[in-house]
Amino acid sequence: MIAGLNLPLDFATPWALLLLPLAVLPLLRRRREELTFSSLAWLPKDRLGIWVERIGRAAAVIAILATVLALASPGRPEWEVDRIGRGAEIVVLFDSSLSMDDEMLARGAHPKRRRDSPLRKRNVARQALSAFVERRPADRFSLLMFGAAPFRVTPFSQSPDVIQAGITAAGISNGLPGTDLGRGLMAAIEQFNGRAYTGSRVILLVSDGAAEIDEITRQNIRNGMRQNRIALNWIYLRSVNWPRLDSEKEPEAVGLITDVAMHRFFKTLPTTYKVYEAESPDAVSKAVAEIERAQNLPLEYKERIPRRDFTPYFYLTAILACLGLLAHRATTVRSFSR
Amino acid sequence: MASPARDFYYRLPMRAGSQRPGSHPGTSHGNGQEFVTHATLFSRPDPRRLDVRASLRDVRGDWLVRVMRQRVGIPVWLAADVSASMVFGESRTKLAVLSDLARAIGASASRVGDAAGMVAFDSHEREDLQVPPSMSRGIGHLMAAALDDPQLAAQADVGERHAGNPVDGLAAALRQLAGRQCLVFLASDFHFPLARLDEALDPLSRAYIVPVIIWDPAEIEPPPLNGLASLRDAESATRSAIWLRPSLRAQWREAVAERRATLAAFFANRGLRPFWVQGAFDADAMSEYFFEANA
Numbered sequence: 342m343i344a345g346l347n348l349p350l351d352f353a354t355p356w357a358l359l360l361l362p363l364a365v366l367p368l369l370r371r372r373r374e375e376l377t378f379s380s381l382a383w384l385p386k387d388r389l390g391i392w393v394e395r396i397g398r399a400a401a402v403i404a405i406l407a408t409v410l411a412l413a414s415p416g417r418p419e420w421e422v423d424r425i426g427r428g429a430e431i432v433v434l435f436d437s438s439l440s441m442d443d444e445m446l447a448r449g450a451h452p453k454r455r456r457d458s459p460l461r462k463r464n465v466a467r468q469a470l471s472a473f474v475e476r477r478p479a480d481r482f483s484l485l486m487f488g489a490a491p492f493r494v495t496p497f498s499q500s501p502d503v504i505q506a507g508i509t510a511a512g513i514s515n516g517l518p519g520t521d522l523g524r525g526l527m528a529a530i531e532q533f534n535g536r537a538y539t540g541s542r543v544i545l546l547v548s549d550g551a552a553e554i555d556e557i558t559r560q561n562i563r564n565g566m567r568q569n570r571i572a573l574n575w576i577y578l579r580s581v582n583w584p585r586l587d588s589e590k591e592p593e594a595v596g597l598i599t600d601v602a603m604h605r606f607f608k609t610l611p612t613t614y615k616v617y618e619a620e621s622p623d624a625v626s627k628a629v630a631e632i633e634r635a636q637n638l639p640l641e642y643k644e645r646i647p648r649r650d651f652t653p654y655f656y657l658t659a660i661l662a663c664l665g666l667l668a669h670r671a672t673t674v675r676s677f678s679r
Numbered sequence: 680m681a682s683p684a685r686d687f688y689y690r691l692p693m694r695a696g697s698q699r700p701g702s703h704p705g706t707s708h709g710n711g712q713e714f715v716t717h718a719t720l721f722s723r724p725d726p727r728r729l730d731v732r733a734s735l736r737d738v739r740g741d742w743l744v745r746v747m748r749q750r751v752g753i754p755v756w757l758a759a760d761v762s763a764s765m766v767f768g769e770s771r772t773k774l775a776v777l778s779d780l781a782r783a784i785g786a787s788a789s790r791v792g793d794a795a796g797m798v799a800f801d802s803h804e805r806e807d808l809q810v811p812p813s814m815s816r817g818i819g820h821l822m823a824a825a826l827d828d829p830q831l832a833a834q835a836d837v838g839e840r841h842a843g844n845p846v847d848g849l850a851a852a853l854r855q856l857a858g859r860q861c862l863v864f865l866a867s868d869f870h871f872p873l874a875r876l877d878e879a880l881d882p883l884s885r886a887y888i889v890p891v892i893i894w895d896p897a898e899i900e901p902p903p904l905n906g907l908a909s910l911r912d913a914e915s916a917t918r919s920a921i922w923l924r925p926s927l928r929a930q931w932r933e934a935v936a937e938r939r940a941t942l943a944a945f946f947a948n949r950g951l952r953p954f955w956v957q958g959a960f961d962a963d964a965m966s967e968y969f970f971e972a973n974a
Contacts, residue, residue: 370918374909379764379773379898380870381912383938385930387921393907394920672906674923677769677897 350651353414360409367401376677397669404662411655421643429541430481430497432529433470433508436548437486439516441466443549445578445621462578465622466547467512469576469629474504476633483532484508487525488517497532520550522603523558530565537643542571545632549578550600563610572613575604576628579620586616685962686787689969691753691887695860701752702791709749717743753861754794754812756886757784758852759826760867761808762801762845763835763913769897771959774831776893777866778823779960784864785819793862797822802843804851835913845871850879857882866891866956868898870914873945880949889968890946890953899957901931 352358378384441463474482484494484507495507529544554562566573577586577600586604607614617628691703698707708715717733720726720742728744737743759781765774781797788795796812799805808825810818845867856863863886880888902908902923909920921927946953954968 372911375911375918376908377767377913378910379767379868379895379913381910381915381917381919382870383934384910384919384921385927385934386919387927390907390921390923390927391919393922394909397907669907674902674904674906674908677902 349418349420350415351418351648353416353650355413357409357412357414360412361406363409364402364405366405367398376674393669393672397666400662400665400669404659404666407655407659407662411652411659414650414652415655416648416650416652419645419648421645424644429543430483430533430536431543431545432483432485432532434491434525434529434544434546434548435466435470435484435486435494435511436520436522436525436546436550437463437488437511437517438520438550439518440520440549440580441578442516443580445625462549463512463516465625466576466578467508468622469625470547471505471508472626473629473633474501474508482507484511485525485529485532486511486517487521487528489519489521491521491525491528493528493532497536520548520552522548522552523554523562526554526562527558527565530562530569530571533569533571538570542569543632544571544573546573546575547578548575549580552603553599554603554606559606567611570612573607573610573615574632575607575614575616576625576632577604577616577618578625579618586618685783685960686790687783687962687965687969689787689791689862689965690973691862692969692972693887695751695753697751697753697860699752699792700749701793702750703753703793705749705751707749707751708746711747711749713748713750715746715748718746720744752792752794754796754859755784755788755862756812756856756864757781757795757797757822758849758856758863758865758867759797759799759808759822760801760845760849761799761805761826761831762848762867764868764870765893766832766835767898767913768895772832773868773893773895774826776956776958776960778826780864780866780891780893780956781822781826782819783960783962783965785817785822789814789816789818795819795822797825798852798855799825800845800848800852802845803848805848844875846875846879849876853879853883856886858885860885862886863888864891865889866893868893869942873941876945877949888949888951890942890951891956892942892953893956896958899932899935901928 442461445462445465474480478499478501481497481499482495482504483497484504485491486494494510495503498504526544526546529546533542565571579585584598584601586601604616607616615632617631619625619628694704694706696706697703700710704713705711717730720729723744723746725744728747730743730745733743733745734741757780759777761774765777766772768775785795792814794812794814795818797808797810799808808828810822810825813821815821849865849867853863863883865880865888867890869890869892905923907920907922909918911918942953952968952972954965
């Protein structure tokens with residue numbers, strides 16, 4: 342829309358432009374403003390005077406023009422710029438269930454639920470995410486949390502402050518009861534609805550466990566993932582003593598565990614799916630770093646720049662022109678009398 | 680604004696031929712104080728003028744009578760410029776000053792037994808303002824009334840373009856005075872090119888012309904205030920602007936002095952002496968002008 346020199350202008354109240362012909366008024370000279378002299382031929386020609394006169398006349402024209410244009414409220418219309426960023430559009434789907442308050446401990450220790458412990462899964466994940474977001478300023482993040490129901494913390498945004506605040510907010514409450522992963526995933530998919538596809542899209546699921554998803558929801562998820570071309574990354578904060586998702590041993594028995602069942606379902610999704618299992622804070626960081634490497638494609642997107650109103654500038658011009666006019670009038674000699 | 684008619688002394692500084700007795704030196708013989716010659720009573724049978732002493736001395740023994748020159752009355756004309764530039768003046772317009780002059784001329788002429796009349800011109804001859812010469816006492820007021828007509832000022836104010844050269848109007852107006860022996864007061868501000876003025880004055884070869892140059896103080900002296908003045912020419916309606924400042928005032932005065940010198944030189948070439956009127960008509964100054972002319 343904006344190309345080089347031709348600056349587009351639009352007017353909020355264009356009918357005011359009908360008054361534009363008024364600007365011709367100062368050019369129509371009136372006898373009252375002039376001193377009649379018997380013979381100009383014998384007066385010296387004064388270029389200074391002629392120019393002062395012209396400047397005064399121009400100030401009057403400019404004052405009227407600027408006022409009329411200001412009444413029409415000119416502005417640069419809303420426009421979009423194409424921007425290219427490296428990275429992706431990432432929806433962080435953050436499990437906020439009660440189990441996320443458990444501590445991540447080495448094998449054999451008993452997990453405790455202590456508030457403010459930096460080892461709580463929730464906090465470990467938040468720290469890793471926070472660092473992740475900080476390192477990727479070009480990505481657009483949206484943060485969703487889910488317990489029994491999903492809720493959006495921040496919409497898609499590139500502002501680091503917003504995202505960091507969202508991540509901080511994820512650590513404030515205690516865990517929510519219930520884990521409805523199906524609704525969470527559907528909400529995450531809906532985040533992409535109606536958005537132009539400008540680069541790779543990722544749902545980053547941060548969870549320590551899954552829940553059963555019924556067949557209808559599965560189908561919906563499958564369709565949504567395909568339509569919106571979303572990749573799924575799952576940071577699986579594995580609890581102590583839980584089996585690995587791709588456990589070779591006893592596939593049938595392990596298949597009864599919901600996490601593994603989900604893993605198997607995710608594998609059937611039409612789009613990319615990757616799981617990062619982590620059972621310690623270090624492992625979480627490592628998983629995030631791995632995602633970072635993977636999702637480093639250039640992202641092309643449009644940024645909307647809101648309408649800029651130029652009205653104050655025009656009023657300022659009018660005021661300056663009026664000041665010039667006042668000065669012009671103040672210095673004008675009105676009669677020959679002394 | 681009618682001012683009392685101040686009359687002034689004037690005599691034609693040359694002899695005029697006229698049948699009408701008056702007060703100017705004439706060429707015709709008749710009643711008068713100026714002795715010319717003796718003539719025999721037979722050729723001039725006027726025993727009242729019998730010169731006994733001359734008759735006794737005469738060798739032929741004729742009766743001689745004195746022959747005297749009669750003083751004559753002449754028509755006095757006012758050629759009045761009524762162009763738009765005359766409708767200008769700081770306190771009184773130049774046209775008002777001109778009407779004072781007309782009143783004074785009428786009063787003076789009727790005192791000495793001359794007829795007074797007026798022709799007027801702008802860029803054309805103004806026949807509507809013409810006043811035929813008359814010995815009537817009120818002739819001055821008649822002329823002044825024609826000049827005081829507010830319609831003249833209105834015409835100038837509306838900006839009626841007088842596209843032509845006032846010299847054309849002047850020439851046309853003076854044509855009816857061509858060759859007559861008379862006194863002509865040519866009253867104008869002379870804000871026009873002098874190139875063809877010579878030509879216009881040539882037909883008045885036998886008349887005695889008094890150029891009356893009427894200027895307003897506002898024309899001669901620039902306004903004392905500094906600042907911008909948007910100006911409009913009264914005649915051509917062209918526009919200009921000047922920024923009044925000391926250096927410009929000096930130029931202004933210089934231009935006035937230059938114009939004055941140009942006009943004086945122009946009339947001196949024709950053997951005329953202009954009479955300057957600045958702001959108000961001074962009858963005593965006019966009397967002095969004629970004293971000097973007759974000296």
